[in-house]
Amino acid sequence: MYVSKYNLILDTPEEKKVILNPLSGAIDIVDEEVIQFINQVRTNKNIQSAESESGLLEECLKRGYLFHDQTEETEKLKQAAETWCNMVKNLTEHFMVYVTFACNLKCTYCFQKDTAQDKSFVMNKEIIGSLFKATNFIHEERGTKESPCLTLFGGEPLMKRKSQVEAVEEILRNCRENDYRVDAVTNGVGLSFYCDMLSRYNVECIQVTLDGPKEVHDKRRIFANGKGTFDRITKGIDDVLEKGIPVIIRVNIDEMNIKGLPGLARFITEKGWPDKGAKVKLCGASEEMEQCFNEPDSRTYKKVFQVYNAHPETKMMLLNLRLPRIFETVVKHGKMPFPRAQFCWSTSGFSYSLDLLGNIFPCCCINACCDFDGARYGTFYPELKLDRDTLEAWHSRNIFSLPQCRDCEIAPFCGGGCTRTALHFGRTLREGAICPLAITEKEIQTVFNYYYPQLKERAGI
Numbered sequence: 001m002y003v004s005k006y007n008l009i010l011d012t013p014e015e016k017k018v019i020l021n022p023l024s025g026a027i028d029i030v031d032e033e034v035i036q037f038i039n040q041v042r043t044n045k046n047i048q049s050a051e052s053e054s055g056l057l058e059e060c061l062k063r064g065y066l067f068h069d070q071t072e073e074t075e076k077l078k079q080a081a082e083t084w085c086n087m088v089k090n091l092t093e094h095f096m097v098y099v100t101f102a103c104n105l106k107c108t109y110c111f112q113k114d115t116a117q118d119k120s121f122v123m124n125k126e127i128i129g130s131l132f133k134a135t136n137f138i139h140e141e142r143g144t145k146e147s148p149c150l151t152l153f154g155g156e157p158l159m160k161r162k163s164q165v166e167a168v169e170e171i172l173r174n175c176r177e178n179d180y181r182v183d184a185v186t187n188g189v190g191l192s193f194y195c196d197m198l199s200r201y202n203v204e205c206i207q208v209t210l211d212g213p214k215e216v217h218d219k220r221r222i223f224a225n226g227k228g229t230f231d232r233i234t235k236g237i238d239d240v241l242e243k244g245i246p247v248i249i250r251v252n253i254d255e256m257n258i259k260g261l262p263g264l265a266r267f268i269t270e271k272g273w274p275d276k277g278a279k280v281k282l283c284g285a286s287e288e289m290e291q292c293f294n295e296p297d298s299r300t301y302k303k304v305f306q307v308y309n310a311h312p313e314t315k316m317m318l319l320n321l322r323l324p325r326i327f328e329t330v331v332k333h334g335k336m337p338f339p340r341a342q343f344c345w346s347t348s349g350f351s352y353s354l355d356l357l358g359n360i361f362p363c364c365c366i367n368a369c370c371d372f373d374g375a376r377y378g379t380f381y382p383e384l385k386l387d388r389d390t391l392e393a394w395h396s397r398n399i400f401s402l403p404q405c406r407d408c409e410i411a412p413f414c415g416g417g418c419t420r421t422a423l424h425f426g427r428t429l430r431e432g433a434i435c436p437l438a439i440t441e442k443e444i445q446t447v448f449n450y451y452y453p454q455l456k457e458r459a460g461i
Helices: 032-042 056-063 070-088 125-142 162-177 191-200 230-242 258-271 298-310 312-316 322-333 388-395 419-424 441-458
Strands: 008-011 017-021 026-030 094-098 149-153 181-186 205-209 247-253 278-284 317-319 351-354 359-361
Touching: 008 441, 017 032, 017 441, 026 032, 026 441, 032 056, 125 162, 125 351, 149 162, 162 181, 162 191, 191 205, 191 230, 205 230, 230 247, 230 258, 247 258, 258 278, 258 298, 258 312, 258 317, 298 312, 298 441, 312 317, 322 441
Parallel strands: 094 149, 094 351, 149 181, 181 205, 205 247, 247 278, 278 317
Antiparallel strands: 008 017, 017 026, 351 359
């Protein structure tokens, strides 16, 4: 018998333990005797005992906590990676479009603040025409049935300058003509100006960042002169919601602004935004390009959970982070989500980032500002050239193909780590990986502690 390397044993406030296995998807509240039995197997002690005769051995094999041998587990990992890749290859394309590298804010934690690119440059009509020829070619070649989704991105895509207004409208017009779905990621200060245009072209959703109530936000998300942006952004949110455009309010959390979450929750509720189609998501914040995987550490998680418990109104702010989403899935469905074989959509083959210089990249965190060997998929301007070897190298990265990940007990949680981070530290596309520091057994235990009462109440695990 072989004990799965993916077994995680988590403590509870009681004498019980929780055992979960992200590869098999099993999660159970168990007595100490179950843990002792598994440890007996691990130490090669005789298991031909009452436990095995009573069906415990059979149940552990069924749940994936034990295998007949290591080869059986390795094959299960391979099958999981293949199943994942088959699922995602049919997802329709998501094109992130850099309208400009420029931004009208100087946010204190922005990882793009030191870009050396020409910030006066904006996509022109010729480049936009080439962009849609490329995206249509990619869509037709992949053979997906649903319409692609295009996201206006930057820099700041919605700045109020003539060339940029014309570029945004040209992109939106092409989206409508090609039956693309479209949304935008914006800092929000130009929303009031753009809201009529966004409504006219049926933009599906706007993501805007608010980092707290006014007194908190205005210290973090500021204009170049240091002036705060809260009033401009909230006015813009009001305007687009009145046009019927849903809004995702992103809150970049760190230890500096967590205490402001109750005030922000009250402000949003008093505004009535949730009733008009707004959702609030708590996300990570990072100042460094190499820290693209910006999940919080256990200290930050604990502080968020303390706020949740002390201020129930903040629970309308969803933790849009990997570990909380895993346990929310268990609470809702009584089982773990399918093992994550790839880190993010850039390695899954349907995410493309197109910048205003005519480059195609796999990830919105990579553009012409970055200097990584082997990071570029190709170009769409002045002509379309796809690097098939690079495409295949990105899309083949998963927790089975990466040697480092095959031996990692938490690989099905992280999916192989951020490829951009791996490239930053000199790793290769084919084999290199960097483990995310924010997914460890310590963080898993911290997040589990918060969700345990809900898991216990559900009693389906």
